[in-house]
Amino acid sequence: MDPAAPAVDMERLQGFVGKVMGDIGGAFALLLSYMGDQTGVFRALRDHGPCTVTQLATAAGVDERYLREWLSAMAAGGYVEYRPADETFAMTPEQAIVLAAEGHPACMQGFFQMVVSQFATHDQAVEVFRSGAGRPWSAHHSCCFCGTDRFFRAGYAASLVDAWLPALDGMVGRLQRGARVADVGCGHGSSTVLMAQAFPASRFVGFDFHGPSIESARGKAAAAGVGGNTEFVVASAKQIGPAGFDLVCMFDSLHDMGDPVGVARRVRDCLAPDGIFMLVEPLAGDRLADNLHVLGQLFYSASTLVCTPTSRAQEVGLALGAQAGEKRLSAVLREAGFTGVRRVAETATNMVLEARP
Ligand SMILES: C[S@@+](CC[C@H](N)C(=O)[O-])C[C@H]1O[C@@H](n2cnc3c(N)ncnc32)[C@H](O)[C@@H]1O
Known part of the structure; x- marks a missing residue:
């Protein structure tokens, strides 16, 4: 051992091993949660209420032996409740939201799906x-796209x-009266x-260079009954048009x-003279030091695996990354000729910039 190496603090070592073990457990929980989602086990447990392994296996239509092991892992990880008195399993209302409430902002199944897709192609990532x-x-x-x-x-x-949209200067009135809107990189x-759905008098064009995503978008629009005022086009973002959009x-x-x-x-170039560019990007501070928290970890991780390599696979390959921050994004917009750039809204995960020509 290098005598000049700093001494190892055993307490800190144990603390860090504990943290990493928790993360490994989390990685397993993520994959097991994906399995529970895809097989309908979480939904069955939520709908059934407290039940035995046998009851849940019947309700969900899955193999009982594997389910027992899965439930044991999920109970040990705090993803479901175990009641030793009658050997039943259940979900708290909070667990049911995070694991089975499709469409709820706190439901993580889409995120699980996205991350699982990265493990599925780990060789390419390396x-x-x-x-x-x-x-x-x-x-x-494909789980990356639907996730x-x-x-x-x-x-x-x-x-x-x-x-x-209400945070954009005068835009809601324009959308109510009838405006032309482009959604670029619409997935x-x-x-x-x-x-x-909200503005039936307006016309919306979604552009994306990924054909299968555009196919899926067309299907979703038809299912939602907005096939009449939407159009989806396979195109690179630099080929959007024709010009005259009120909102991009x-x-x-x-x-x-x-x-x-x-x-x-x-x-x-494609905006009407009084048009607005609404840019929604992941929430981030301008410096790495501002982003050293769980959300930053999630975004930088996705960015390492997906966003940065996606950018690098295209012309220029600027590789902004998913935590570029408002200052860097505003600089990009100004370099492109936008003069009025301001932050108009933010949520726990996103920031919204308004840019005017
Ligand atoms: C992270 S996804 C976001 C998709 C969608 N906007 C959403 O929020 O769910 C990024 C999207 O940008 C698209 N994209 C990336 N580069 C593009 C380009 N140069 N031209 C058009 N679309 C592009 C991808 O195909 C993908 O659908």
């Missing part, structure tokens, strides 16, 4: 990390129509559909793009 190559959005497991949509959708449902189109929105997509300045320039 390779890209080593070589520095880009990794196109389309190279990810992203599933997780983000609840946040958009909670804030987009009720808080973010599965949940944000587009929410706006189209981007939800958690600018930082994924290779050339955010070029894209923002194209957005500016």
